[in-house]
Amino acid sequence: MSERRRIEFEYSGVDTERMRVNVGPQHPSTHGVLRLEVELEGEIVTEVIPHIGYLHRCFEKHAEAMTYPQVIPYIDRMDYISSMNNEWPYVMAIEKMCDIKIPEKVEYIRLICAELNRIANHQIAVATFGLDAGAFTPFLYLFRDREWILNVFETISGGRLLYNYYCVGGLRNDVYPTFKEDCLDIVRQVRATNKEIMDLLVYNYIFVERTAKVGVLPPDVAINYGCSGPVLRGSGNAFDLRRSEPYSIYDRFDFDVQIGKGEVGIVGDSWDRNIVRMNEMEESCKIIEQAVAQMPNTGDVSEAIPKKVRVPKGEIYCSAENPKGELGFYIVSDGGQKPFRVRPRATSFINLSVLPEISKGYMIADLVLILGSIDIVLGEIDR
Amino acid sequence: MTEKEIYDILKDSFGEEIIEFAHEPPSDPFIIANRSKIDEICLFLRDADELDFDYLVLLSGMDYIEKLGVVYQLYSLKYKHRITIKVFLEKSDPNIPTVEKIWRSADWHEREAWDMYGIVFQGHHNLIRILCPYDWEGHPLLKDYKTPDEYHGIKVPY
Amino acid sequence: MEHNFIYNLINNEVIAIIAISLLPLIFVLIYALIAILGELKIASFVQERLGPMRTGPWGIIQPVAEVVKLIQKEDITPSAADKKLFNMAPYIMFIGAYAAFAVIPFSSAFVPANINVGLFFLFAVGAFAIIGIVMGGWASNNKYSLLGAMRSASQIISYEIPAGIALLTIAALAGTLNLQELIEAQSGWFWNWFLFGGDGSVWKIFVLPFTFSLFLIFLVSSLAETNRTPFDIPEGESEIVAGYHTEYSGIKFAMFFFAEYANMFVISALITILFLGGWNSPFGEFLGGPIWGVFWFIIKAFFFVFVQIWLRWTLPRLRVDQLMYMSWKVLVPFSFLCFFAISLWAMLK
Numbered sequence: 048m049s050e051r052r053r054i055e056f057e058y059s060g061v062d063t064e065r066m067r068v069n070v071g072p073q074h075p076s077t078h079g080v081l082r083l084e085v086e087l088e089g090e091i092v093t094e095v096i097p098h099i100g101y102l103h104r105c106f107e108k109h110a111e112a113m114t115y116p117q118v119i120p121y122i123d124r125m126d127y128i129s130s131m132n133n134e135w136p137y138v139m140a141i142e143k144m145c146d147i148k149i150p151e152k153v154e155y156i157r158l159i160c161a162e163l164n165r166i167a168n169h170q171i172a173v174a175t176f177g178l179d180a181g182a183f184t185p186f187l188y189l190f191r192d193r194e195w196i197l198n199v200f201e202t203i204s205g206g207r208l209l210y211n212y213y214c215v216g217g218l219r220n221d222v223y224p225t226f227k228e229d230c231l232d233i234v235r236q237v238r239a240t241n242k243e244i245m246d247l248l249v250y251n252y253i254f255v256e257r258t259a260k261v262g263v264l265p266p267d268v269a270i271n272y273g274c275s276g277p278v279l280r281g282s283g284n285a286f287d288l289r290r291s292e293p294y295s296i297y298d299r300f301d302f303d304v305q306i307g308k309g310e311v312g313i314v315g316d317s318w319d320r321n322i323v324r325m326n327e328m329e330e331s332c333k334i335i336e337q338a339v340a341q342m343p344n345t346g347d348v349s350e351a352i353p354k355k356v357r358v359p360k361g362e363i364y365c366s367a368e369n370p371k372g373e374l375g376f377y378i379v380s381d382g383g384q385k386p387f388r389v390r391p392r393a394t395s396f397i398n399l400s401v402l403p404e405i406s407k408g409y410m411i412a413d414l415v416l417i418l419g420s421i422d423i424v425l426g427e428i429d430r
Numbered sequence: 431m432t433e434k435e436i437y438d439i440l441k442d443s444f445g446e447e448i449i450e451f452a453h454e455p456p457s458d459p460f461i462i463a464n465r466s467k468i469d470e471i472c473l474f475l476r477d478a479d480e481l482d483f484d485y486l487v488l489l490s491g492m493d494y495i496e497k498l499g500v501v502y503q504l505y506s507l508k509y510k511h512r513i514t515i516k517v518f519l520e521k522s523d524p525n526i527p528t529v530e531k532i533w534r535s536a537d538w539h540e541r542e543a544w545d546m547y548g549i550v551f552q553g554h555h556n557l558i559r560i561l562c563p564y565d566w567e568g569h570p571l572l573k574d575y576k577t578p579d580e581y582h583g584i585k586v587p588y
Numbered sequence: 589m590e591h592n593f594i595y596n597l598i599n600n601e602v603i604a605i606i607a608i609s610l611l612p613l614i615f616v617l618i619y620a621l622i623a624i625l626g627e628l629k630i631a632s633f634v635q636e637r638l639g640p641m642r643t644g645p646w647g648i649i650q651p652v653a654e655v656v657k658l659i660q661k662e663d664i665t666p667s668a669a670d671k672k673l674f675n676m677a678p679y680i681m682f683i684g685a686y687a688a689f690a691v692i693p694f695s696s697a698f699v700p701a702n703i704n705v706g707l708f709f710l711f712a713v714g715a716f717a718i719i720g721i722v723m724g725g726w727a728s729n730n731k732y733s734l735l736g737a738m739r740s741a742s743q744i745i746s747y748e749i750p751a752g753i754a755l756l757t758i759a760a761l762a763g764t765l766n767l768q769e770l771i772e773a774q775s776g777w778f779w780n781w782f783l784f785g786g787d788g789s790v791w792k793i794f795v796l797p798f799t800f801s802l803f804l805i806f807l808v809s810s811l812a813e814t815n816r817t818p819f820d821i822p823e824g825e826s827e828i829v830a831g832y833h834t835e836y837s838g839i840k841f842a843m844f845f846f847a848e849y850a851n852m853f854v855i856s857a858l859i860t861i862l863f864l865g866g867w868n869s870p871f872g873e874f875l876g877g878p879i880w881g882v883f884w885f886i887i888k889a890f891f892f893v894f895v896q897i898w899l900r901w902t903l904p905r906l907r908v909d910q911l912m913y914m915s916w917k918v919l920v921p922f923s924f925l926c927f928f929a930i931s932l933w934a935m936l937k
Contacts, residue, residue, distance in 0.1 A: 090735070090739075100561040100562060100563065103562065107546070144457075177904065180905060181818070181820070181903075182902075183631075184634055184901050188635070191636065253903055254904045256906070256907075257910075268534075273487070273534075361456060362457050362460075363456065364488070364503055375503075377501070388492060390488065392487060400534070400538045401534075410907060411735070412827045412905075415827050430561070
């Protein structure tokens with residue numbers, strides 16, 4: 048068998064009719080309303096054309112009609128499973144423009160929430176990836192744990208999915224007294240479950256057979272396609288904004304940038320992208336433990352919130368390492384109360400664009416897994 | 431490498447094509463370039479050894495009311511430096527050479543810019559709408575865009 | 589007729605035949621309800637949740653509710669479908685599953701039809717399901733269904749070979765195709781089961797590895813034949829939506845569903861007959877006899893039904909080419925090896 052598991056689809060002399068299949072927009076494993084136009088030669092995929100926009104609501108146009116703080120709820124609805132992370136680069140961008148100094152305690156709470164949300168996002172990613180491979184049970188184990196995180200978010204922000212919690216210069220509410228203990232409980236629980244998931248799913252022989260050497264994304268291709276997050280790191284590129292350009296207070300913590308090593312197959316295969324997510328959960332746990340230990344108990348989280356957000360004329364690009372990759376906001380201000388332009392760098396949008404490149408020549412069952420390994424959310428792709 | 435140094439290198443290589451360097455904190459610094467040779471400038475930025483901008487972070491279309499624009503945000507994974515290149519386009523002639531062959535991520539971004547602003551990327555292999563329906567009329571993010579009354583019999587404004 | 593207590597009970601032959609053919613049907617219906625509940629409850633146990641709790645105490649009426657729901661649902665036939673074949677397919681599949689019950693010996697005193705080629709009949713009827721699947725998949729006029737039907741056809745045909753060789757080997761060891769005689773050959777303590785090499789002297793220790801691996805080969809191939817996880821590729825939910833039954837709804841879907849559960853039992857019964865001594869008590873004469881025989885048979889068969897459910901909620905799914913690889917390059921050669929070794933033993937014995 049050749050090194051790459053890609054199947055050559057030149058049948059000499061066998062004349063078969065190619066079949067065009069619409070995978071989606073209603074399909075169990077397109078993770079939303081994504082439509083893939085797939086051309087099949089028997090079971091083998093010869094062409095994939097993604098059609099997106101089924102969830103398009105023109106976020107950018109909305110943002111131009113809102114004041115700066117009013118945009119935040121719309122940002123929640125972009126990548127709706129990691130809303131905390133979404134809000135962060137946006138408020139950071141405005142704080143940089145307005146030169147607002149935020150209190151120490153706020154930084155810590157933001158960071159802990161972002162890391163908790165990273166865990167929650169990766170739990171969904173790994174769970175649905177397993178589900179795509181046919182394993183239903185790990186899916187429920189991971190969702191059960193995610194509830195713990197959502198409970199904490201619900202207590203501090205009032206929402207379970209869309210938080211609207213970060214605001215320019217601070218936070219909407221202070222955390223509750225037992226917040227730290229709850230975070231440590233979650234860390235313990237996540238570690239225990241991840242150990243189980245490693246045995247049950249990640250190192251399962253069938254799962255390894257299904258995902259290793261499938262959907263190989265070479266490092267240079269990943270960079271050229273602008274991939275980021277676990278997709279880029281799964282290909283062996285150690286690029287993490289938290290490490291390469293530490294924003295907020297990430298320079299105070301000790302954690303490793305996880306990259307795909309080709310442990311069971313080739314560097315950059317679907318399994319590698321998945322293991323990067325598994326390992327990143329552990330790194331997030333480490334960060335949370337350190338942050339909880341360092342976090343100051345006193346402080347007012349809303350002292351730096353300006354009465355009225357008026358951004359000076361100019362433009363800024365500010366990005367943060369989201370669970371799915373680099374999420375950035377390019378904000379252009381004309382000096383008024385409303386942004387002139389808010390342009391998000393939608394991570395899933397860019398990561399999805401690599402799908403046609405890496406799924407050709409695999410089977411239709413692999414296509415679903417490759418899509419799952421990219422970990423997209425349609426709310427962000429279609430915006 | 432700072433943005434100013436990058437600007438100097440570009441200025442040496444392309445002369446008239448590079449118009450201006452602007453840096454007014456707290457704004458990000460940016461370079462304004464001419465549109466006609468933007469693909470060559472981008473290729474130079476990617477391939478020059480000391481620049482090595484291998485990562486197109488973001489390509490955005492812009493509507494500056496009197497003009498259109500395209501903004502390229504570039505990053506180098508090796509040297510960890512960023513640069514923003516701006517190109518202004520006349521509304522009467524919104525054509526610009528494509529950079530999709532330089533960074534493949536530009537493919538979808540350019541389609542989006544076409545979809546939202548009507549900017550034509552010359553040489554793009556498949557410049558069709560991406561977020562709006564394929565038969566949508568108009569370019570929604572233009573500042574003077576009027577929402578159509580209906581789309582295939584569906585009332586649009588609500 | 590000595591294998592059928594109903595003939596002795598009822599002197600009228602016509603009524604007896606009707607009663608005999610109805611008995612398995614009643615059994616299948618009750619079994620299906622138990623299996624559905626088992627599937628729900630075992631799944632919820634594996635996944636650390638309660639499962640259905642609202643319908644009846646601990647949700648034990650849930651399967652009834654499910655069946656009622658399925659019957660009530662609108663029965664949709666796609667307008668572009670081939671209506672005759674489309675409507676026929678689920679019933680053909682169920683007939684295949686139900687016909688197998690004709691030869692299953694539940695006890696030494698009850699087997700609906702004690703025919704001499706029982707093993708052969710069971711195997712032949714088991715392949716009936718594929719006709720229903722291909723028919724349904726093709727007639728739905730849906731690309732997902734077609735893919736599912738194609739996958740299913742290739743899968744079942746591939747796995748019939750190792751399964752068939754396993755059957756042949758056991759037939760060679762027992763010297764009969766009659767299921768009752770096959771079970772009688774394994775009477776006595778559990779070490780007389782074909783799983784442990786059958787009746788014989790201590791020298792059967794040499795044949796034990798072969799019978800044991802034959803058992804595993806048969807278990808794997810029969811899982812594949814019933815389209816259960818990890819071989820549920822024909823209905824691979826995440827890839828081809830629901831495979832061959834994508835377009836089915838209501839009662840016709842219920843028939844597919846039913847046939848799947850019936851097939852699970854048939855396969856488990858076959859494993860029990862071939863390797864675990866059928867209705868024999870594991871402990872010699874202890875709790876032996878025709879009435880306890882029913883108990884032992886159903887317990888053993890249900891254990892394998894449980895194994896199938898258990899596997900379903902634990903393992904991911906294989907891919908088509910891996911499935912073929914496993915059948916043709918692993919199971920077939922090994923089953924030939926076992927066949928050779930066991931036949932040699934049967935000759936020397």
